[in-house]
Amino acid sequence: INYSFFFGVATTELTEDQRQNVKAVVFGTMYGKQSRSLAYDIRSKEMKDIDRQARKMNIDEDQRNAWAERKKKPYYREAQDLIDKLFYTFKEGGEWIKKIHKKGRNSYLLTSPLYRVRHMWGYMHQNRTAHAAMDRRGPNSIVQGTSSDMAYIGGRCLQKMIWKRYHSKGKDFSLKQNNAVHDSSEMMCKIKDLPESLYLVEHALTTAVHLDCEKVYDWKLNIGLEIEIEIGFTLGDMKKWDFTEHGLKNILE
Numbered sequence: 395i396n397y398s399f400f401f402g403v404a405t406t407e408l409t410e411d412q413r414q415n416v417k418a419v420v421f422g423t424m425y426g427k428q429s430r431s432l433a434y435d436i437r438s439k440e441m442k443d444i445d446r447q448a449r450k451m452n453i454d455e456d457q458r459n460a461w462a463e464r465k466k467k468p469y470y471r472e473a474q475d476l477i478d479k480l481f482y483t484f485k486e487g488g489e490w491i492k493k494i495h496k497k498g499r500n501s502y503l504l505t506s507p508l509y510r511v512r513h514m515w516g517y518m519h520q521n522r523t524a525h526a527a528m529d530r531r532g533p534n535s536i537v538q539g540t541s542s543d544m545a546y547i548g549g550r551c552l553q554k555m556i557w558k559r560y561h562s563k564g565k566d567f568s569l570k571q572n573n574a575v576h577d578s579s580e581m582m583c584k585i586k587d588l589p590e591s592l593y594l595v596e597h598a599l600t601t602a603v604h605l606d607c608e609k610v611y612d613w614k615l616n617i618g619l620e621i622e623i624e625i626g627f628t629l630g631d632m633k634k635w636d637f638t639e640h641g642l643k644n645i646l647e
Contacts, residue, residue: 419476424491424537426529429474436476437469491533498532506540507613538576544619545577545599547606552598559594569594580629585646588625592635592642596621 418435427435434441448462481488498504498514505511512535516528549571560567569583569591579599583591600619607613625645626632633645 419480423477423480424487425534426491426526429470429477432473432477433466433469436473440469441466494532494536495529498528504532504535506536506543508540508543508607508611510535510539510543512536512539542576544603544607545574545579548599548603549574549579551602551606552594555594555598555602588646589642592623595623596637 418432422432422435444462444465447465448458451458451461453461494504499517502514502517503511504514512531514528514532516524516531519525552569552571556567556569559565567583567590568587569581571579571581573580581591581595599621603619604615607615623635623637624632625635625642635641635645
């Protein structure tokens, strides 16, 4: 949907590379990327080709750089147009980012809805590069940091559910969480416990997170949470599950 909005391409015609490009636009812009660096994300091949051609030119370095910059200007303009379009369409989001930047500069710290504090000491430095890093880190700590915390809340809710339903009653249940990185979790269980495990995982990482955020942190989420589930016998052979009985049987077969 985002790629269709930005580039005018039907969602049914999107490629994986195009999906990655629009992620670069949305997340890169959200975290403070400017048009020059964003152009390298969305026009990586073209920008690298220009750099490659410039290196082959038999002229001095300043002339090569000037030639390359002239060739890159259309891509810089394209990237800036996408940034302008994003903030024009989503004005409230743009104002929120400005608010986060201002608060970080004034107080040198930011607090997430889950009360995690991120210090922004870089704003005390006079170097503009340090300020740019803080401009990226501020919104990132609130958005991705909170998402990561919510994933860990879900993991803890899952542990409590397993204990209450099974282990506290002396019942065996094989579901275990092996790893969690940011908003991704890896779990394993025996095939016989898979249907029940899928129910518990989906409930723990969605509804239970909603309830916990409101009860513990007085933060009521105004959107529903969704997750994706991949199933496989090894991490190298995972298949996305469509949340249907038929889809689960196909994966297991």
